[in-house]
Amino acid sequence: SQTIHQWPATLVQPVGSPLSLECTVEGTSNPNLYWYRQAAGRGLQLLFYSVGIGQISSEVPQNLSASRPQDRQFILSSKKLLLSDSGFYLCAWRKREMNTGELFFGEGSRLTVL
Amino acid sequence: LAKTTQPISMDSYEGQEVNITCSHNNIATNDYITWYQQFPSQGPRFIIQGYKTKVTNEVASLFIPADRKSSTLSLPRVSLSDTAVYYCLVGEPNQAGTALIFGKGTTLSVSS
Numbered sequence: 001s002q003t004i005h006q007w008p009a010t011l012v013q014p015v016g017s018p019l020s021l022e023c024t025v026e027g028t029s030n031p032n033l034y035w036y037r038q039a040a041g042r043g044l045q046l047l048f049y050s051v052g053i054g055q056i057s058s059e060v061p062q063n064l065s066a067s068r069p070q071d072r073q074f075i076l077s078s079k080k081l082l083l084s085d086s087g088f089y090l091c092a093w094r095k096r097e098m099n100t101g102e103l104f105f106g107e108g109s110r111l112t113v114l
Numbered sequence: 115l116a117k118t119t120q121p122i123s124m125d126s127y128e129g130q131e132v133n134i135t136c137s138h139n140n141i142a143t144n145d146y147i148t149w150y151q152q153f154p155s156q157g158p159r160f161i162i163q164g165y166k167t168k169v170t171n172e173v174a175s176l177f178i179p180a181d182r183k184s185s186t187l188s189l190p191r192v193s194l195s196d197t198a199v200y201y202c203l204v205g206e207p208n209q210a211g212t213a214l215i216f217g218k219g220t221t222l223s224v225s226s
Contacts, residue, residue: 043199043201043216046215090158092157094214102163103150103158105157105158
């Protein structure tokens with residue numbers, strides 16, 4: 001069966017510090033991968049998605065970046081965090097070969113920038 | 115970007131049927147429409163998915179008209195535990211693949 005894990009689950013970072021959130025998927029190959037963010041009391045905002053190794057599409061210009069160094073690994077990074085980066089970050093995957101909207105989400109990473 | 119529109123909030127009582135409609139004008143020909151449920155501090159959970167006409171599973175029904183520019187999620191006999199945010203998700207054509215954009219969500223509040 002397929003599983004998705006992301007970490008860390010919770011982190012508190014000062015403004016201007018770097019960030020690295022990691023997500024890995026097991027039990028499948030060539031998945032489409034996604035990073036979403038949810039600010040407090042808000043909806044889900046798509047940040048990045050990837051259809052393959054090294055292929056990253058950005059939906060919203062900001063100080064975040066994403067990388068996909070391996071087929072089932074997706075990393076969200078920032079060189080300098082802003083207060084507005086606080087939120088609940090969710091990684092997700094879906095089967096590439098089907099045009100379905102069924103996404104499988106990780107447990108989420110809650111980031112607080114102080 | 116495709117634009118989806120949902121009501122911001124809805125109120126209901128236990129035992130009633132709830133219908134939430136989502137408008138999506140730029141849906142891709144081969145893409146599906148999917149609905150999710152989200153509780154606080156959790157990732158969204160898949161509810162139902164469809165391409166056209168009507169789909170039913172053990173928890174909900176999904177109605178999609180022929181032009182596929184909208185869809186309606188129907189929750190029969192809601193309970194207090196159905197209080198959550200409901201998102202409509204549609205695929206978008208894109209050169210690099212298909213980006214999946216969530217609507218802004220509908221907050222459903224169920225009272226006794």
